[in-house]
Amino acid sequence: MPFQFRKLSIPEVILIEPAIFKDDRGFFLESYKKSEFKVNGILPEFVQDNHSRSSKGVLRGLHYQKAPKAQGKLVRVLNGEIFDIAVDIRIGSPTFGKWVGEVLSEEKGNMLYIPPGFAHGFSVLTDIADIFYKVTTEYSKEHDSGIIWNDPQLNIDWKISTPVLSEKDKKLPLLKSADNNFKY
Numbered sequence: 001m002p003f004q005f006r007k008l009s010i011p012e013v014i015l016i017e018p019a020i021f022k023d024d025r026g027f028f029l030e031s032y033k034k035s036e037f038k039v040n041g042i043l044p045e046f047v048q049d050n051h052s053r054s055s056k057g058v059l060r061g062l063h064y065q066k067a068p069k070a071q072g073k074l075v076r077v078l079n080g081e082i083f084d085i086a087v088d089i090r091i092g093s094p095t096f097g098k099w100v101g102e103v104l105s106e107e108k109g110n111m112l113y114i115p116p117g118f119a120h121g122f123s124v125l126t127d128i129a130d131i132f133y134k135v136t137t138e139y140s141k142e143h144d145s146g147i148i149w150n151d152p153q154l155n156i157d158w159k160i161s162t163p164v165l166s167e168k169d170k171k172l173p174l175l176k177s178a179d180n181n182f183k184y
Contacts (some may be wrong), residue, residue, distance in 0.1 A: 003033070008100040013118065014042060016074075016111040021168055029109050031076060032134070038118065041115050044072045046134035051078075054131070059163035060171070061121015062087055062147040062170040066181050069143035072136040073171040076087040079103040080129030082122040083159040087147065092184035097175060099156055103171045105178035106128045119147050123158040146172040158181045 004017040018029045038041075054060065062085070065071045066167075075084055087099040103125070104110055114120050122131065149163065150158070152173045173179075 003030075003036050003040070005042075008102070010088050010100050011032075011113050012088075012127060013100050014040070014113040016113060018109050018111075020109050031109070031111070032074065034044070042074075044136040045075070046074065046136055047058050048135045048138050050133050052131045053127055055159050055164070056124050056127050056165045057125045057162060058134045059121065059149055059158055059160065059165055061085065061149055061169065061171070062119035063121065064089065064119045064145055065137065065140055065143040066179065067116070067143075069137050069140040070182070072116050073120055073133050074111055074113045074135075075104060075114065075120070075122075075131065075133040076111040077104045078132050079106050080124065080126035080128040081107075081139075082124055082129050082131060084112050084122045085120065085156060085158075086112065086114040087119040087121075087154060087156075087175075089147070089178070089180050090120050090184040091180065092181045093117075094184075095110075095114065096184070097153055099154055101156070117184075123150060123160045123163060141144050147175050147178050148172040151175050152163060
């Protein structure tokens with residue numbers, strides 16, 4: 001069952017579109033196949049699965065874990081639709097401070113691979129969205145960090161007008177002040 005892999009304007013971030021087989025009973029798709037991912041440059045071992053549910057207008061992010069507990073993420077929407085963002089925070093990278101975003105949806109079955117060295121966030125575009133993501137390193141509170149969602153240096157268009165934020169996300173620093181140990 002083939003996947004289509006498309007490198008985005010920041011080539012380390014990859015949009016993955018699975019083949020979806022639909023009929024009157026529903027659909028079937030493969031959401032991960034190690035051999036195909038490996039051939040397309042996605043080599044990590046995934047060690048933890050996460051599932052979150054959010055309401056329309058919720059914005060989560062921008063989050064990352066610092067090295068040595070940095071996480072790569074494979075993000076997929078099980079229900080609803082989100083605008084998913086990856087920001088390059090690798091110091092010295094030619095795309096440092098740049099972001100890419102893709103609409104991920106249950107209908108499309110598409111996924112975004114975000115490697116370590118990127119901050120991740122999303123906004124919810126439908127009434128409810130269930131987000132499932134595989135990560136390459138287990139959660140580590142000591143290495144948890146982030147960047148404020150509305151950093152003017154990033155100038156991200158989140159596709160929502162009034163975001164609903166956690167108290168933690170409201171207090172995150174600007175990119176220029178973030179606790180970041182990623183090197184390109």
